[in-house]
Amino acid sequence: MRTYFPQQFEKVSPKKVSDFIFDQLEESIILKELLPEEQLPNERDMAVMFNASRLAVREALSRLEEEGLIEKRVGAKGGTFVLPLTLNSHHRHREQIASNWESWSKVFEYRLIIEPEAAFLAAQHIQAEQLHQLQQYLEMSIEQDCSRELFRALDVKFHLMIAKASDNAYFEKAVREIRTKINPALDLMPYSQEVRVRNSDSHFELLDVLRAHDGERSRILMRQHIEQSASSIYHRVFDHDIRTQEKESESL
Structure with a gap:
């Protein structure tokens, strides 16, 4: 046969x-x-x-x-x-991301499936020490002397901890893979007090529902957070006005 x-x-x-x-x-x-x-x-x-x-x-x-x-x-x-990744990330990655946007879109689609479900599971399984660690990450991120690189590092740690709290090694591995792929794009994001507040508010809200063990709300908030992130990256890469302003500031 x-x-x-x-x-x-x-x-x-x-x-x-x-x-x-x-x-x-x-x-x-x-x-x-x-x-x-x-x-x-x-x-x-x-x-x-x-x-x-x-x-x-x-x-x-x-x-x-x-x-x-x-x-x-x-x-x-x-x-x-x-070396600091965010310092010259717009020089290294913007054109690479723009020229391969279809592939990046697939990663964002994958993220929209994985991380909200990881948050849903985390709400059910998260431990007290993990909640405490998430709280510490957020408190450090809103300190006035928090550098751009540290802020980005704390953002990564926050998401990886939620994946770990899902108590599912497959989700944890998947989120590590996703963050490894998308971090160069996230490093394109501007760093300002407005950005810090917006991101921290979103994370604090998510932490509250995780602490309440509200799985459905955790899923919804994580999805909204990721959708906003993907939209911001898209505009950062393709918005002509933003790119023009950056080039003008670099020439000063």
Whole structure:
């Protein structure tokens, strides 16, 4: 009897050890688990951490440097340091996002399914210490001296914690994947007191319904929050007036 194999098998592509190291470090930087100016361990220590050769670590670090994610510095205070992602994100990503908007739209569609359902489950399973951690993230985000990079990092932590609180590892993994993909676009967003207040108000409202264990309301608020985020990104990428104003300010 003849066996018919599916036609959608992917072809095997070799992946080097350095690629695995690069992927993990890139994800940690994009998700802001490694913050700007944070110094990475030296090559020898990283080789032990990843159970890999120093050559593989060196290759991964070279790729990260090419991507503008890290910087190697020499001197008494030298080493390898994480660079701020938001500082020049509009130069790095706007045209990339615009030229590949169809693909980005698919990610936003996926997010609209995953994160509201994660919030629904989180309302049922969230623990007291997780609620306390979410409260701390929000309080830090409204401090006057909260930098743009820290604000963006706290936003990521807030969403990842809700996914973790869903008590479903699949949702948690999915949200990590989503945030890794969309963070470059979110880093395009302006940073001002108005933005901080709007975002914080939305997060505080969501925290209140999570604390009340209101799953349906948590789902609705998360969906509204994500829809607003996607709309803001779209206008940031394609609005001609916004782009003109930014170019004018850069030339001053």
